Amino acid sequence: MSWKLASCLIAVVAILFITACQSDENLEFKRYYSSGALVYQQHCQNCHGAGGEGLSALIPPLSDSIYLRKNLTALPCYIKNGLKGSITIKGKTFEDVMPANDLSPVEIAQVLTYIGNSFDNKLSTIDEQSVQKNLASCH
Amino acid sequence: MRNTLIGLVAILLWSACKSGSDKQKLPIYGNRAPVTKMVNGKQVTDTIYQTIPSFKFVNQYGDSISNKTLNGNIYVVDFFFTTCPSICPIMHRNMLKVYKTFKSTGNFKIISHTIDPKHDSVPVLKKYADKLGITDNSWWFLQGKKEDIYTIAEKNYLVAVKQDSSAAGGYIHAGYFVLIDKQKRIRGSYDGTDPKQVDQLIDDIKVLQSEPDQMIVQ
Numbered sequence: 001m002s003w004k005l006a007s008c009l010i011a012v013v014a015i016l017f018i019t020a021c022q023s024d025e026n027l028e029f030k031r032y033y034s035s036g037a038l039v040y041q042q043h044c045q046n047c048h049g050a051g052g053e054g055l056s057a058l059i060p061p062l063s064d065s066i067y068l069r070k071n072l073t074a075l076p077c078y079i080k081n082g083l084k085g086s087i088t089i090k091g092k093t094f095e096d097v098m099p100a101n102d103l104s105p106v107e108i109a110q111v112l113t114y115i116g117n118s119f120d121n122k123l124s125t126i127d128e129q130s131v132q133k134n135l136a137s138c139h
Numbered sequence: 140m141r142n143t144l145i146g147l148v149a150i151l152l153w154s155a156c157k158s159g160s161d162k163q164k165l166p167i168y169g170n171r172a173p174v175t176k177m178v179n180g181k182q183v184t185d186t187i188y189q190t191i192p193s194f195k196f197v198n199q200y201g202d203s204i205s206n207k208t209l210n211g212n213i214y215v216v217d218f219f220f221t222t223c224p225s226i227c228p229i230m231h232r233n234m235l236k237v238y239k240t241f242k243s244t245g246n247f248k249i250i251s252h253t254i255d256p257k258h259d260s261v262p263v264l265k266k267y268a269d270k271l272g273i274t275d276n277s278w279w280f281l282q283g284k285k286e287d288i289y290t291i292a293e294k295n296y297l298v299a300v301k302q303d304s305s306a307a308g309g310y311i312h313a314g315y316f317v318l319i320d321k322q323k324r325i326r327g328s329y330d331g332t333d334p335k336q337v338d339q340l341i342d343d344i345k346v347l348q349s350e351p352d353q354m355i356v357q
Binding site: 046055058096 | 222229269
């Protein structure tokens with residue numbers, strides 16, 4: 001084998017390694033995100049809209065990154081058990097009722113990863129373990 | 140360059156005229172019956188179409204709304220309830236588009252009947268309308284006797300509604316938007332949860348609005 005070919009091979013292997021390491025995390029995100037898109041279409045989109053835009057003053061949009069970040073640990077509870085009472089989203093008040101959603105912890109993690117990284121939001125992956133932990137402390 | 144431009148303009152003009160000349164007509168739905176009558180000593184056969192019968196409901200402002208209030212209007216009808224967790228938010232997100240397109244054209248109304256009149260009182264409907272952003276008289280949210288609502292839904296607007304405790308929110312109902320012309324005949328029925336069909340409804344309303352007047356006075 002010529003030294004040229006050998007160094008080429010080494011380079012290729014090195015690149016493969018680097019991308020593999022990178023995409024471990026990336027892959028997990030992509031899996032959560034794409035499954036989350038399906039959960040969203042089936043369970044949330046009717047109310048919150050395809051673009052997370054909500055519906056006038058009846059249903060809040062999902063594009064308030066500050067609210068989502070601030071309530072990150074409570075979100076799994078809101079989604080599982082529903083939410084009512086007055087909240088302020090993007091400076092507007094909402095006071096209707098979100099019904100409870102019958103979703104498993106992994107589905108909640110997927111849909112939260114999806115909304116957390118759509119509609120101009122940029123949160124990291126929200127994984128099943130953290131959802132499970134947060135669900136344990138719902139009131 | 141100049142010639143191409145002229146050519147382009149010619150094609151544009153031609154296609155504009157063409158689409159004007161074979162303007163589509165909307166079908167008329169429902170039962171029809173031929174009637175024969177004498178006009179100037181000649182026998183004439185006419186068609187009587189099924190029309191929406193008289194009704195009486197109350198809107199979100201507490202005003203009484205009857206079939207007569209809607210005389211001379213093209214209107215779109217749907218059935219919903221304010222606590223509906225399933226298709227109603229989709230329907231009214233789409234209906235808002237219809238509302239925004241036609242609210243200032245005159246002789247046009249949207250009427251949304253609650254199928255849960257026990258919960259959806261006039262004040263509840265007012266609050267819902269306010270939150271949806273409806274503060275004028277182009278979109279009414281109607282309340283009335285439950286039997287009246289269910290009868291007119293099924294018999295006249297041909298929309299299935301049913302109370303069913305196993306369904307989400309307690310009711311089964313179809314999300315149709317029904318288009319009624321100025322003579323109170325059904326001219327179209329569209330899936331209000333499908334944005335494409337709702338765009339078709341918007342196009343069809345424009346067709347209806349341009350129907351000549353002699354067709355209206357019958």
